[in-house]
Amino acid sequence: MPPATPTPARVLAHPGREAIRLETVLHALADPMRLCIVRFLAGRGDAGATCSDIELVVSKSTGTHHYRVLREAGVINQVYRGTAKINTLRRADLDALFPGLLGSVLAADAAQLGREG
Template structure:
């Protein structure tokens, strides 16, 4: 039996497959952390084009892929746009307080003038 897979369907790890080391790796990069901060601050879906990042389009695509494959964000196509949402519920259930602590530490660092991106 042959099934037709949607070529625009993006793979995401199930909640029970999200690993702490993958999440920490994804959040350790300044550009990816900026994306996560923007998503957390907005609290809604954002298109990849909504982000003003200091990197090329192909590098931006890489950063979003790392975030998706680590379980930090969920991506879905709506028309021609790829929309991103923060997987806060999954991350909070698996690693209580981690996301809030990382976001608070990042904001505190910015307040000290230590913003990298």
């Protein structure tokens, strides 16, 4: 049975809501790999997904790098659950800070995907 809370060493640092910066969020979203992660997480809602649920065409360490960029930008939340790491979108925080932003980025991404694949 996985422990209710991870050991202290495995608690990841997240920026508080007030520390989230627009430029940093935009930078985090301005990468195809990371946009792919965000798109996937958006489709999972509160359930979230592990890192390996999302098929990235890059090495594992590159994947780790992208997840960290998203987490440090305040776009996603990451918590350990056993050996896995559950990723969820920080929708509430982003919507509170930047109303409509995440939604329009996701819609724009979907539209672009629809146009060209």
